[in-house]
Amino acid sequence: MTETARPRRRLLVISVDAMSVVDVPFARTLPHFARILEGSWGSAEAIYPSVTYPNHTSQTTGRTADGHGIYANEKVTPGERIPDWFWDARDIACPTLFDLAKEQGLSTAAVGWPATGWSPSLDIAVPEIWDRAGLEPTLAVLREAATPRGREYVDRHAQEIGWDRKHRFGRFNTAVAADILRTDAPDVLFLHLVDVDSARHATGRFTAEVKEAFERVDGWLGELLAALEDAGTAAETDIAIVSDHGHVEVGRVLRANALLARQGFVRLDADGEVSSWDAWVHGCGLTGQLHLHPEADETTREKVLALVEDWVADPEVPVQAFHPLTDMHEDYGWSGPFLGILEGVSGTAFQNLWDGRWLIDRFDAEYEFLLSQHGHLPEQDIQAVFAMTGPSIETGRRITRCTVTDEAVTFAHLLGLEIPDADGRVVEEILRPAPVLQEAVPQEA
Numbered sequence: 001m002t003e004t005a006r007p008r009r010r011l012l013v014i015s016v017d018a019m020s021v022v023d024v025p026f027a028r029t030l031p032h033f034a035r036i037l038e039g040s041w042g043s044a045e046a047i048y049p050s051v052t053y054p055n056h057t058s059q060t061t062g063r064t065a066d067g068h069g070i071y072a073n074e075k076v077t078p079g080e081r082i083p084d085w086f087w088d089a090r091d092i093a094c095p096t097l098f099d100l101a102k103e104q105g106l107s108t109a110a111v112g113w114p115a116t117g118w119s120p121s122l123d124i125a126v127p128e129i130w131d132r133a134g135l136e137p138t139l140a141v142l143r144e145a146a147t148p149r150g151r152e153y154v155d156r157h158a159q160e161i162g163w164d165r166k167h168r169f170g171r172f173n174t175a176v177a178a179d180i181l182r183t184d185a186p187d188v189l190f191l192h193l194v195d196v197d198s199a200r201h202a203t204g205r206f207t208a209e210v211k212e213a214f215e216r217v218d219g220w221l222g223e224l225l226a227a228l229e230d231a232g233t234a235a236e237t238d239i240a241i242v243s244d245h246g247h248v249e250v251g252r253v254l255r256a257n258a259l260l261a262r263q264g265f266v267r268l269d270a271d272g273e274v275s276s277w278d279a280w281v282h283g284c285g286l287t288g289q290l291h292l293h294p295e296a297d298e299t300t301r302e303k304v305l306a307l308v309e310d311w312v313a314d315p316e317v318p319v320q321a322f323h324p325l326t327d328m329h330e331d332y333g334w335s336g337p338f339l340g341i342l343e344g345v346s347g348t349a350f351q352n353l354w355d356g357r358w359l360i361d362r363f364d365a366e367y368e369f370l371l372s373q374h375g376h377l378p379e380q381d382i383q384a385v386f387a388m389t390g391p392s393i394e395t396g397r398r399i400t401r402c403t404v405t406d407e408a409v410t411f412a413h414l415l416g417l418e419i420p421d422a423d424g425r426v427v428e429e430i431l432r433p434a435p436v437l438q439e440a441v442p443q444e445a
Helices: 021-027 031-037 052-061 097-103 135-145 146-158 170-183 196-202 206-232 256-262 298-313 327-334 404-414
Strands: 011-014 042-045 110-111 125-126 188-193 235-242 252-254 266-268 273-278 279-284 288-293 318-322 340-344 348-349 359-361 386-390 397-403
Touching: 011 206, 011 404, 021 031, 021 042, 021 206, 031 235, 031 386, 042 404, 052 188, 052 404, 097 110, 097 125, 097 170, 097 188, 097 404, 125 170, 135 146, 135 273, 170 188, 170 206, 188 206, 188 298, 196 206, 206 359, 235 404, 252 298, 256 266, 256 279, 273 327, 279 348, 279 404, 288 298, 288 386, 298 318, 327 340, 340 348, 386 404, 397 404
Parallel strands: 011 188, 011 235, 042 397, 110 125, 110 188, 252 348
Antiparallel strands: 042 386, 235 386, 252 359, 266 273, 279 288, 288 340, 318 340
């Protein structure tokens, strides 16, 4: 039997945050999106919650939130106006593709990818992390959370971070990723671009600003493709575009903790800050995660659940359902330190705050919040996109439906890795047949 050498494969994964299948027709009119969409593409269902950090962690672990432990973007911290995010890779409760790749001697990089700060396994990590205090504090924490090689790239491209009222990382992330592709040529690179998501939050789902964001991202894709050509690795690189969720237009903001405060389950001090609490609703976009104090007794638990039942029954409170944790685990593979999930009436965004009005409608003069949001149950509304092209990928193939966990399992397969206890499958329908081993024919004397 003659052995056919396995061709070398590299992997470049680009997350275009909040890109959905509805965006594909326009994206195909843009030159660099079009190149990638010539391969295989289709819809990918998110895990719950349909927010950035849990789904991007699923894309690197092949697990739902029950397996990887990233239950939301932010950590539940009752009484904190600005909770900490899941920046730290060490919060992930299962192996990542980066861990598995390291074990097999593959070189890895991640730029702007959620939950990659302080990574124990990435060769080059320039994680997504910021400090609301401004650019200089952001640079300080970014350098702290990066790997040593990542810090070199931070310093080299720091001037490309934009800052107005908040961070703007798209230009920076692209420049860093292109530089890494040319200079280090890693086997695996994951990159996160948030411009489309930011435009949708600020202006709505389908606006001129969203169109401009897609055009901007297309230019950045061109820079990445050029970097692969310059490095001489384009022919051996499989390229993926992934996303994490769609968007829903917001009609109102609900501060469920203000309702809990009215009933005495959240207690405030003389300055209006939280002094103690029995129950808390952790805002997660279009759902709220109901948290009970660890020392609360059964009577308190029953009272909180009875109050939630009243909310669901009250037409003035825009909560249409409560899903207990057991149901969420069975239906969505979700777990966390919660009693369950509050599902808002369509277009209802949950906030963590406990003061001010408990319900603010979109047309109220004081409404100054996001215009579209996500965090809904995965099957609802438009789905995220998954597209691939490269030497391992079929051309012109349409994926009917997969999940974000399937994406990770497929990435692992392409790299010759195997994810333990994966919650997904290899998306076989997009893969070209593997090389066939041929048996040697004996020569006659």
